Amino acid sequence: MSVKINLDFTLNGRPVTIEVPAEMTVLNLLRDGLDLKGTKYACGEGECGACTIEVDGRTINSCLMMAADLQGRAVMTIEGMQEGHALHPMQQAFVDHGAVQCGFCMPGMIIQANYLVKQNPQLTREEMKRGLEGNICRCTGYTKVLDAVAAVVGLNENKGLEHG
Amino acid sequence: MAENVAFKHIEKTSMIGKRIKKPDAPAKAIGKTRYINDMVLPQMLYGKILHAGRPHAEIISIDTSEAEKLAGVHLVITAKDTPDLKLGFVKDNAPLKSKVLCERDEVAAVAAISEAIAAAAIKLIKVSYKDLPGVFSAEEGLKADAPQIQENFPGNKSLKFEFKHGDLAEAEAGSDIILDHVFNVHYVTHCCMGTSCAIADFDHNGKLTIYSQTQYPYNYKMDLAPALGIDPGDIRVIQPTTGGSFGAKLDVYPYEPVAAILARKTGRPVKVLFDREEEFINSPTRQPAAIHLRTGCTSDGILTFRSADVLMDNGAYTSWGPTVPVIMMRTVSGHYRVPVIDFKAQAVYSNNAYAGSFRGYGNVQMTYATAQHMDMFAEELSEKYGMDPIEFHLKNAQKSGEVTPQKSYLRECVLAECLTTAAEASDYVNKHKSYTEARAQEGRYKRGIGLASSIHNAGGAKIHKSDGCGTILKMDDYARVTVITGASEIGQGIDAVISQIVSEELGVPPEHVTLVNNDSDIGPWDVGVHASRTTFIAGNGAKRAAIKAKEQILAAASKQANVTAEELDLRGGYVVQDKDGAAVIRLDRMLRQMHFQPTPDVVMVSDYYEPNSELEGKDHISDHSAAYSHAVHIAEVMVDTLTGEVKVEKVTMAQDVGRVINQMGLEAQMEGGLAFGLGFALSEEMIFEEGRLLNPNFRDYKVPTAPEMPEIEMHFIESDCEEGPYGAKGIAELPTIVVAPAIANAVYNATGIRFLNPPMNPEKVARAIWEKKQADS
Numbered sequence: 001m002s003v004k005i006n007l008d009f010t011l012n013g014r015p016v017t018i019e020v021p022a023e024m025t026v027l028n029l030l031r032d033g034l035d036l037k038g039t040k041y042a043c044g045e046g047e048c049g050a051c052t053i054e055v056d057g058r059t060i061n062s063c064l065m066m067a068a069d070l071q072g073r074a075v076m077t078i079e080g081m082q083e084g085h086a087l088h089p090m091q092q093a094f095v096d097h098g099a100v101q102c103g104f105c106m107p108g109m110i111i112q113a114n115y116l117v118k119q120n121p122q123l124t125r126e127e128m129k130r131g132l133e134g135n136i137c138r139c140t141g142y143t144k145v146l147d148a149v150a151a152v153v154g155l156n157e158n159k160g161l162e163h164g
Numbered sequence: 165m166a167e168n169v170a171f172k173h174i175e176k177t178s179m180i181g182k183r184i185k186k187p188d189a190p191a192k193a194i195g196k197t198r199y200i201n202d203m204v205l206p207q208m209l210y211g212k213i214l215h216a217g218r219p220h221a222e223i224i225s226i227d228t229s230e231a232e233k234l235a236g237v238h239l240v241i242t243a244k245d246t247p248d249l250k251l252g253f254v255k256d257n258a259p260l261k262s263k264v265l266c267e268r269d270e271v272a273a274v275a276a277i278s279e280a281i282a283a284a285a286i287k288l289i290k291v292s293y294k295d296l297p298g299v300f301s302a303e304e305g306l307k308a309d310a311p312q313i314q315e316n317f318p319g320n321k322s323l324k325f326e327f328k329h330g331d332l333a334e335a336e337a338g339s340d341i342i343l344d345h346v347f348n349v350h351y352v353t354h355c356c357m358g359t360s361c362a363i364a365d366f367d368h369n370g371k372l373t374i375y376s377q378t379q380y381p382y383n384y385k386m387d388l389a390p391a392l393g394i395d396p397g398d399i400r401v402i403q404p405t406t407g408g409s410f411g412a413k414l415d416v417y418p419y420e421p422v423a424a425i426l427a428r429k430t431g432r433p434v435k436v437l438f439d440r441e442e443e444f445i446n447s448p449t450r451q452p453a454a455i456h457l458r459t460g461c462t463s464d465g466i467l468t469f470r471s472a473d474v475l476m477d478n479g480a481y482t483s484w485g486p487t488v489p490v491i492m493m494r495t496v497s498g499h500y501r502v503p504v505i506d507f508k509a510q511a512v513y514s515n516n517a518y519a520g521s522f523r524g525y526g527n528v529q530m531t532y533a534t535a536q537h538m539d540m541f542a543e544e545l546s547e548k549y550g551m552d553p554i555e556f557h558l559k560n561a562q563k564s565g566e567v568t569p570q571k572s573y574l575r576e577c578v579l580a581e582c583l584t585t586a587a588e589a590s591d592y593v594n595k596h597k598s599y600t601e602a603r604a605q606e607g608r609y610k611r612g613i614g615l616a617s618s619i620h621n622a623g624g625a626k627i628h629k630s631d632g633c634g635t636i637l638k639m640d641d642y643a644r645v646t647v648i649t650g651a652s653e654i655g656q657g658i659d660a661v662i663s664q665i666v667s668e669e670l671g672v673p674p675e676h677v678t679l680v681n682n683d684s685d686i687g688p689w690d691v692g693v694h695a696s697r698t699t700f701i702a703g704n705g706a707k708r709a710a711i712k713a714k715e716q717i718l719a720a721a722s723k724q725a726n727v728t729a730e731e732l733d734l735r736g737g738y739v740v741q742d743k744d745g746a747a748v749i750r751l752d753r754m755l756r757q758m759h760f761q762p763t764p765d766v767v768m769v770s771d772y773y774e775p776n777s778e779l780e781g782k783d784h785i786s787d788h789s790a791a792y793s794h795a796v797h798i799a800e801v802m803v804d805t806l807t808g809e810v811k812v813e814k815v816t817m818a819q820d821v822g823r824v825i826n827q828m829g830l831e832a833q834m835e836g837g838l839a840f841g842l843g844f845a846l847s848e849e850m851i852f853e854e855g856r857l858l859n860p861n862f863r864d865y866k867v868p869t870a871p872e873m874p875e876i877e878m879h880f881i882e883s884d885c886e887e888g889p890y891g892a893k894g895i896a897e898l899p900t901i902v903v904a905p906a907i908a909n910a911v912y913n914a915t916g917i918r919f920l921n922p923p924m925n926p927e928k929v930a931r932a933i934w935e936k937k938q939a940d941s
Contacts, residue, residue, distance in 0.1 A: 037202035038195020042357045042407075043440040047862035050357060078195030091193040095185055098828035101836065102655025103192030104357040104407030110193060129870040136862065138357050138408050139655050141839030142870040144832055 009070040011036075012080025026062040026070060027051045030077060033067075038078040038107045042136070049135030052108035053077050059115045061134075078107035081114065089155060090114045093148040101139035109135045113149045123153050172747035174735040179668040180890045183828040184660045187675070188405070188653075200361045200375055200404040201437060208363070209238055209275040211426045211436040212282035213419060214289050215446060216261070216269040219515035219855025220298035220311070223262060223291060226272060230288040236281035238430045240289065242272045246425055251391040251416060254322075256314050257481040259391050259421040264293065265313055266480035266515050267856050268446040270418045275426040275434050298515035300854055302454070302477040305512035313480060313513035322478040322511035325489035327497065327784045329569035330504030335469035339460030343540050347455045347533040348921040351850035352843070353447055354522060355867055358407015359438040360447060362420045364427035371398045372424055377406040377413045379652055380692025381684045383628070384416060391421035392428075401684040409654040410840070411521035412448055414694055415483045419446070444860030448520025449850060451485035452477055453492075453509075453529045459502075459537045465545050465556040469504035470534070472496045478511040478518065485519020486511035488526025490627065491620075493784060495530040498568040498619045498792070500538065500560040500579075505569050515855045521694060523840055524900040527620055532922060535616035535905035539912065542615075553596065554587045557617070564883075571778075572619075573787045576883035578820045579617065579794040585879045586796040586818040587615070595800070599913050610803045612914025615796065616906035622822065622893035623790030623885070624697035624775050631697070632774035634688025635705035637713050639767040641759055643672055643737060643752040647709070648680045650690025651702030656896060657829040658698045662706045664826055665889060669710035671734035671751065688772070696894030699825060700791065703889035705773035712769040720758045720765060721748060776887060790887045795819035795898035797838075799874075799906035803914040808930025810846055810911055812874040815903060819878075822885035822893030830895060834878055837899030843868045845904035849923050 003022040008015065011034070020029055027044075030036045030053070039062055042050035046061040053062045054076040081088040087095065090110055100106050109132065116123055116131040123131070128149050129142075137145065191197045228240040243262040251257040261269045272289050276282035299305040299313060305320035313320050336342065356377075363375040372394065378384045381403055385396040406413070419436045426434040438446065454475045460468035472493075478486045489509035497505045522528075542553035561579040568574070587593065595613045603610065624631040636648040645666055651658050663677035681687055690702065718729040721739045725732065725748050733742040739749050749757075758765040775790035800814040815838060824830055847866035851858045859865045884891035908919050917932045 031202075036195075037198065040199075040357070040407075041201070042359065043862050045440070045861065045863070048357070048440075082194055087190060087194060091190070094193050095189040098183070098186065098189075098832045100186055100189035100192050101657065101832060102357065102406065102408040103189070103197060104199060106192055107195045129873070132870040134869075136355075136357065136867055136869060138355055138410070138839075138867065139836045140832060141835035141837075141842075141868075141876075142873045143835040143876060144828075146870065146873075 005068045007067065007071055009072060010074040012076055020067040022068055024067040026053070026065040026067050029067040030062060036077050036079050040104055040107060042104065049112060050105050050108040052111045052135065054111060054115060059112050078111055081110070088114070090117070090152050093151045097144050097148040097151060099140060099144040099148040105135060105137045109137060109145060117149065117152055121153065123149070125150060169738065169747035169749065172738065173745040174738055174740050174747060175745050176733070176735060179664050179674065181824045181827055182664070184664045184674055184826045186657055186660045187663060188659060197405050199358055199407055200363065200377055201358050201407060203363060203375060203404060205363060205365060205433040208433040208435055209277060209426070209430055210279045210282045211423050211434045212274050212286050213270050213422055213436065214272040214286045215267070216264040216271050217267060218264060218293060218295060219267050220296040221264040221293040222296065223264060223271065224294055225292045227290040228272060231274060231285040234281065234285045234288060236277040237274060237285045239275045239426060240272060240285065241425060241429065249391050249393055249421065251418060251421065252482055254482045255390070256316065257418065259418050259425060266517060268517065270422060273422045273426060275430050298855055300514060300516060302475045302512035302514065305514050313515060317513055320513040322482055322513050323486045325493065325509040327493045327505060327507040327570065329497065332469060332471060332504055332506045335460055335504035338462070339468045340463040341461045341541065341544055342458060343537050344458045345920055347457060349453045349455065349529040349532055350922055351449045351452045351517065351852065352848045353444065353449045353850055354410045354412040356408035356410065356412055359440060359443040360419060361435065361437040362423040363433055363435040364424035365433035366428050371400060373400045373402060374420065374424060375402045375404055376420065377409060378403065379409050379413045379654055379694060381652060382650065382689045383692065385684065387416040388420060391416060392424050403652060403682040406654055410523045411525065411694065414521040414692060441860045444865065445857050448483055448485065449517050450522040451488045451519035451526065451529065455530065455533045457533045457537060461541050463549060465551050465559050467500055467502050467560050470496050470502045471506035474509035476509060476511040477516055478513045479516045480513065481518045483518055484521040488529065490780060490784070491526035492530040494570060494572060495527050495534055495618060497570045498572050499531065499534045501562050501566065516852060517857065523837065524897045527618060527897065527901045528841070528844060528904065531616065531618040531901050532905050532908070535618060536908055536918065539614065539909040552593065554583060554593060557583050571785050571787050572789070572792055574792055576885050577794065578881045578883045581881050582794050582796040582818040582820060583617065585881060586798045586816050589877060589879060590798040590800070590816040592798050596913055603914065603916055608804060608806050610805055610914040612801045612803065612910040612912065613798060614906045614909025614911070614913055615798050616902050616909055617794060617796040618898060618901050619792055619794050620898050620901060621695055621789035622793035622895070623700045623887060624777060625695040625780070626777040626788050627780050628691055629779060630774060631691055631701065631777060632772055633690040633701045633705045634770065634772045635709040636688060636770045637709040639713060639755055641752065641756045643676065643755055645670060645672060645677045646680060647677060647706055648687055649702050649706060650688050651681055651698050652693045653681060654693055656693065656698065656833065657826065658702055660826050660829050661699050661703055665703055665706045666710045669707060669714055671736055688770070696897045699892055700888050700894045701773060701775060703825065703892065705771050707889045708773055709769050709771040712771060713767050716767055716769065717754060721754055791822065791885045791893045793820045793822070793893045793895070793898060795902045797902040797906040799903065799910045801907060801910040801914060803911060803929065805915065805933050808926035808928065808933065810907065810924055810929060812842060812907055814875040814877065815906070816877045817879065817899065818881055819895065819898055820883045820893060821880045821895050822888045823882045823891035824880055825890060825892050830880065831878060833896045834899045835876055837896055838876060838903050839868050839873065840900040841903035842872065844922060845907045846923050847925055849925070
């Protein structure tokens with residue numbers, strides 16, 4: 001029998017207390033233990049970015065992190081981005097700009113894009129490309145993804161102007 | 165709720181050409197969509213397959229006893245449990261194997277209460293093999309002393325295709341330039357982000373419900389049934405949201421009947437889901453091919469003949485891969501005006517991986533060859549006779565009304581417009597000249613520009629007797645529309661297109677249209693999402709159904725308003741006077757009035773649209789698609805001559821789209837299709853050693869990521885296809901087909917080196933540049 005570990009952490013703003021096997025990854029905890037299936041498995045070895053989540057404000061591949069390491073940390077998954085019924089502006093931009101086709105990679109892509117814009121609200125297109133390099137998408141050719149992120153960056157600029 | 169509509173006027177507007185959002189995008193963007201990969205059914209077991217991991221072997225014995233003893237294991241099966249069950253359209257494959265013919269071969273399967281237990285049980289199965297000498301290329305397979313792979317296919321000969329037209333010897337004699345090259349097109353694979361998955365569940369009447377990623381739910385039943393020994397009528401196919409497909413799910417593959425057999429024997433739903441390594445090893449590939457292409461041309465720049473001799477490694481079993489010559493030969497005979505054609509293709513069984521259908525379907529392979537020959541001619545004619553390269557292309561470009569030797573009828577043909585548009589927009593001629601001149605100069609970085617074009621079916625491809633699609637449309641008392649279509653949604657966006665078309669015809673907002681298309685017990689027949697056919701075929705079906713509904717409504721309204729139905733229209737949720745848009749009655753009220761009367765009239769219509777194409781046929785002389793389309797890509801590259809890295813900086817594309825329906829979806833298909841071609845051209849390659857895949861992961865198999873994407877300039881040429889919905893043609897494969905040879909031609913322009921064997925990865929390019937330097941000095 002595997003060793004079980006008691007965990008306390010914050011998930012999408014709410015406290016979670018759970019016992020997990022020591023060998024469980026964060027990805028498996030989210031998907032199977034907590035039924036948050038928005039975070040996707042697509043490679044299991046940190047190559048594709050489909051399982052990207054935020055932990056303490058930084059993005060990670062949840063397939064590479066052990067669940068036991070979440071003790072005391074704050075996690076945000078794709079399910080935690082929106083406020084109530086309204087889509088987060090980044091999610092809305094992806095919808096509006098046609099960046100979603102099969103959509104399988106999109107939770108990871110959107111989490112990563114949001115992180116990049118939080119880090120640098122004036123992100124250039126070249127910086128977006130570099131920042132999204134770890135997220136594979138097979139449908140879109142990334143162009144509409146970049147358009148969506150650029151629109152959010154533009155939105156931030158406009159807000160900046162409005163508020164002087 | 166009576167409303168005075170007397171002063172309301174609604175102008176006629178059109179939805180066609182607008183940017184429509186994909187209806188399922190919000191749920192996908194917030195992580196709410198349950199993909200098949202995410203599904204869990206009550207009492208569900210997890211199936212896991214033991215793959216042989218060796219290319220060719222006798223199975224001496226299988227001991228499953230340890231696996232069966234493991235707590236949580238419900239069942240272990242081997243070929244002994246599945247005798248006489250066959251799979252594949254030449255029935256050369258089976259759900260589980262009694263002899264190993266390739267690395268992926270399914271030897272045993274387990275059903276257990278968790279994925280972890282199923283995986284552990286697989287490791288406890290002991291198989292004793294006797295390895296056999298293998299065949300690892302088509303050439304080896306044809307040798308007289310080659311091991312026999314499939315009993316029923318002597319000499320390892322699989323499918324064969326032939327098409328001849330005109331007198332080849334005469335055409336050769338009349339040619340001033342004859343090009344003769346062998347292009348070796350490599351193995352690549354789809355890499356759907358959602359890995360392969362099937363969930364099977366039998367009810368107690370013996371009916372199978374299979375949750376599947378399939379792209380062709382109706383014929384799928386016919387193909388799955390013999391692998392289970394049941395009647396196709398006893399199969400219900402449900403298509404949950406799927407993480408990409410791109411042709412990969414256009415056949416039944418062994419994991420699907422394996423899931424069903426496990427489900428039947430355990431009496432529980434069983435889910436088989438691949439991990440990424442399994443996905444790489446056990447999924448279909450693009451069909452590799454050695455294409456021996458010869459093309460002739462006069463000194464005036466007129467093409468005289470094309471001959472193509474294609475040798476294909478069939479792999480161990482026959483899926484759709486080795487049928488791609490059906491499309492390859494249309495390119496040989498139809499990519500520009502070529503009077504004399506000699507095409508043959510032979511597929512040869514081996515112990516390698518086997519190929520399936522893949523976006524571009526044979527045309528990616530063939531256009532890589534034909535479009536490079538066109539560039540070679542343009543170079544030579546320019547050098548020797550000073551001919552303008554675009555003039556050469558234009559001389560040979562077909563015009564509307566021309567018919568190819570295979571009888572593809574090019575009703576609306578705008579290849580010339582595509583050529584001139586792309587060439588002018590990219591300043592092709594000037595750049596090409598200046599980069600050619602710069603080639604001999606010193607410097608590490610070299611720029612190049614390359615042009616390629618192709619032709620593809622754009623109105624389906626009638627490889628079955630029907631290439632049609634059924635549609636059922638109903639309207640409720642609130643003017644909401646439900647469209648039940650045979651067409652599958654795999655991410656490409658037929659959901660948006662159908663809601664847009666129905667909105668156009670019925671004057672309701674697109675968000676008031678609900679699409680039902682994921683259950684074969686509900687949907688009417690359709691041949692599947694492939695051959696760039698869905699917008700064309702299912703779009704036409706939706707349009708025709710909507711028009712029938714509209715006629716029914718307007719006939720009822722005309723009685724009330726005392727005008728003819730022709731004088732009425734549906735706009736903005738109202739029945740209106742056609743001439744001035746004056747509102748007559750709100751549409752929902754009209755529908756209720758039709759409904760609640762002594763002789764109720766409910767709007768519920770159906771349609772089966774069959775395109776006016778001809779069956780492909782054994783002789784391959786038929787107008788097999790209802791439309792054909794052309795595209796021209798011009799790629800601009802920067803080659804680092806030290807590292808061999810090719811950076812595609814810009815692609816200018818001009819494509820005959822017939823007519824734009826959903827501008828946003830169209831752009832998205834262009835960009836995504838181009839990315840596939842880019843990966844094929846530059847970085848993606850499955851590396852096999854004696855039948856074993858050496859790079860089954862994203863680290864060693866490099867798909868394009870955001871930084872590799874070039875700037876894309878799109879020009880949509882609207883040829884207004886008479887048969888297409890609103891003039892539209894199918895569009896989704898040409899972007900994948902045309903970009904790779906455009907890049908190859910650009911790399912030639914930059915370096916003076918032809919790359920006949922993709923991918924043009926840094927290692928290959930750097931080596932070729934170094935070898936050229938050695939040879940030149």
